[in-house]
Amino acid sequence: MDPFASIADLAEGLRTRTFSSRELTQAYLDRIQRLDGQLNSFITVTAEQALAQAEAADAQLANGSAGPLTGIPIAHKDLFCTQGVRTSCGSRMLDNFVAPYDATVVERLQQAGMVMLGKTNMDEYAMGSSCENSYYGAASNPWNPDRVPGGSSGGAAAAVAAGLAPIATGTDTGGSIRQPAAFCGISGLKPTYGRVSRYGMVAFASSLDQGGPMGRTVEDLSLVLGAMAGFDHRDSTSTEQSAAELDALRSVRIGLAPERLKVGLPTEYFQALTDAGLATLLDEARRALEGRGVQFVEVSLPHTAAAVPCYYVLASAEASTNLSRYDGVRYGYRCENPKDLNDLYQRSRSEAFGAEVKRRILTGTYALSVGYYEAYYRKAQQVRRLIRDDFVKAFESVDMLLAPTCPNAAFGKGQLVSDPVAMYQQDIFTIPASLAGVPALALPCGFSEQLPMGLQLIGPHFSEQRLLGLGQIYQTETDWHRRHPQLGE
Amino acid sequence: MSVDTKDITGLSRLAKLALLPDELTQVTADLDRIIAMVDALAEVDTDGVAPLAHPLDAVQRMRPDAVTEEVDRDHFQGIAPATQDGLYLVPRVVE
Numbered sequence: 001m002d003p004f005a006s007i008a009d010l011a012e013g014l015r016t017r018t019f020s021s022r023e024l025t026q027a028y029l030d031r032i033q034r035l036d037g038q039l040n041s042f043i044t045v046t047a048e049q050a051l052a053q054a055e056a057a058d059a060q061l062a063n064g065s066a067g068p069l070t071g072i073p074i075a076h077k078d079l080f081c082t083q084g085v086r087t088s089c090g091s092r093m094l095d096n097f098v099a100p101y102d103a104t105v106v107e108r109l110q111q112a113g114m115v116m117l118g119k120t121n122m123d124e125y126a127m128g129s130s131c132e133n134s135y136y137g138a139a140s141n142p143w144n145p146d147r148v149p150g151g152s153s154g155g156a157a158a159a160v161a162a163g164l165a166p167i168a169t170g171t172d173t174g175g176s177i178r179q180p181a182a183f184c185g186i187s188g189l190k191p192t193y194g195r196v197s198r199y200g201m202v203a204f205a206s207s208l209d210q211g212g213p214m215g216r217t218v219e220d221l222s223l224v225l226g227a228m229a230g231f232d233h234r235d236s237t238s239t240e241q242s243a244a245e246l247d248a249l250r251s252v253r254i255g256l257a258p259e260r261l262k263v264g265l266p267t268e269y270f271q272a273l274t275d276a277g278l279a280t281l282l283d284e285a286r287r288a289l290e291g292r293g294v295q296f297v298e299v300s301l302p303h304t305a306a307a308v309p310c311y312y313v314l315a316s317a318e319a320s321t322n323l324s325r326y327d328g329v330r331y332g333y334r335c336e337n338p339k340d341l342n343d344l345y346q347r348s349r350s351e352a353f354g355a356e357v358k359r360r361i362l363t364g365t366y367a368l369s370v371g372y373y374e375a376y377y378r379k380a381q382q383v384r385r386l387i388r389d390d391f392v393k394a395f396e397s398v399d400m401l402l403a404p405t406c407p408n409a410a411f412g413k414g415q416l417v418s419d420p421v422a423m424y425q426q427d428i429f430t431i432p433a434s435l436a437g438v439p440a441l442a443l444p445c446g447f448s449e450q451l452p453m454g455l456q457l458i459g460p461h462f463s464e465q466r467l468l469g470l471g472q473i474y475q476t477e478t479d480w481h482r483r484h485p486q487l488g489e
Numbered sequence: 490m491s492v493d494t495k496d497i498t499g500l501s502r503l504a505k506l507a508l509l510p511d512e513l514t515q516v517t518a519d520l521d522r523i524i525a526m527v528d529a530l531a532e533v534d535t536d537g538v539a540p541l542a543h544p545l546d547a548v549q550r551m552r553p554d555a556v557t558e559e560v561d562r563d564h565f566q567g568i569a570p571a572t573q574d575g576l577y578l579v580p581r582v583v584e
């Protein structure tokens with residue numbers, strides 16, 4: 001079987017008994033064991049559980065009770081709680097943390113019959129754009145091991161790109177699904193805020209965090225999104241979605257007429273784009289879609305430049321609050337021989353959090369401090385409304401937007417670690433959609449100097465069906481998503 | 490706005506982080522640059538703009554006031570660093 005096959009094709013192979021789920025699962029586990037030494041894309045591999053789940057899936061396939069995803073392996077970002085399996089969030093703080101329950105996303109995909117291969121590497125607490133901030137060591141980009149895979153869902157992107165998993169879950173707060181997808185040449189979707197339950201996702205910035213699928217094809221993303229999305233009473237910001245709406249996510253091309261679609265090209269994004277190679281690739285992508293009748297017009301999102309500063313105030317403020325729960329008392333890391341309660345708190349947190357997490361906690365503490373709250377936190381919330389309204393206004397005249405995913409191809413390991421502000425600018429094209437809560441789809445759109453590049457389709461709230469529909473049309477016109485890296489055996 | 494090591498020492502106390510001397514110097518330099526970057530917000534005209542806390546302007550959902558889940562203390566305390574008789578243990582607070 002082809003480790004780079006789409007899950008739609010793998011499901012066909014399972015249905016026709018070309019191979020069993022156990023054989024399929026074993027094939028991916030073998031590849032992980034053989035090749036992941038080069039990538040460090042997994043933190044934990046759950047071989048035994050995976051084979052047991054695969055056997056259960058094979059029984060369902062044999063007795064006719066299987067669904068479209070039954071028996072398909074998947075890798076979960078190590079930020080989704082998994083009962084009985086460590087959820088580290090890439091941090092020393094949670095190195096010993098075994099969640100007493102499953103995240104809703106994990107539970108739903110398991111109910112759909114998917115087989116968990118393991119938990120993927122990530123920047124600590126999802127804070128980072130390079131997967132270098134992991135307690136378990138940096139992950140590598142399978143296209144070039146000296147480059148980063150992107151972050152924070154860098155392990156997920158590297159694993160899918162290298163054929164170590166056919167599909168993976170990720171989470172996106174400011175670009176953590178889309179940017180690694182672009183850097184590794186795969187497809188990734190950040191759904192509308194509220195589309196996918198956050199229950200059991202370790203919290204970073206709760207008003208922005210959103211889980212989503214990362215895979216090889218748009219069709220694969222739509223199949224998995226349909227299974228992971230939906231209302232969840234255990235997430236207070238989850239949105240009601242009808243069964244018909246969730247079904248529609250799995251059959252995205254029905255009713256889509258590209259010749260009636262009008263796509264906006266945001267002026268501010270293209271003005272900020274300095275990579276000539278990427279500009280050419282985006283132009284080619286536009287022409288490919290024009291060939292299918294899609295119309296393009298320029299639109300303006302006037303507050304784009306304020307998005308990165310706005311995000312780093314709000315996300316850091318929320319992070320400083322969310323991460324106050326790690327106190328060395330109830331779970332997670334606890335320092336040795338604390339001399340008093342304050343020492344217990346301070347040393348447990350200081351010894352277990354990495355440099356970037358400490359920077360964000362302190363930035364957030366600053367923004368929320370007396371005297372600075374109005375100038376930073378409240379101001380950023382006001383700017384967030386202006387950014388959200390830019391999108392709402394743009395979508396009055398266009399159906400969606402076409403933009404770059406990242407300003408450049410995957411950068412070198414170590415290149416930006418000493419310059420946090422330069423690292424933050426990597427998220428310039430992904431952050432605005434996160435602040436606005438709108439869905440955005442990252443797709444591979446070609447190569448520049450042997451490294452994959454990504455485009456981004458951004459739509460109005462709850463327009464995933466249309467985004468995925470146009471994404472699928474793009475992938476019938478191009479074959480960038482079918483390219484994969486060659487790893488040395 | 491710029492920050493110095495005294496400001497960062499105060500912030501780290503609030504955030505319950507104990508920074509080593511080298512860390513303090515580095516974090517002060519980093520935060521100074523981060524704050525210079527976010528200071529760009531001041532240039533945006535936000536007169537009369539209401540703060541946005543939720544991208545869909547949703548408000549907290551209400552639910553019936555009914556017991557839906559039982560708290561299984563032993564199960565949850567199984568992952569705690571130190572417990573005794575159902576209590577979490579911390580260093581002595583009251584002499």
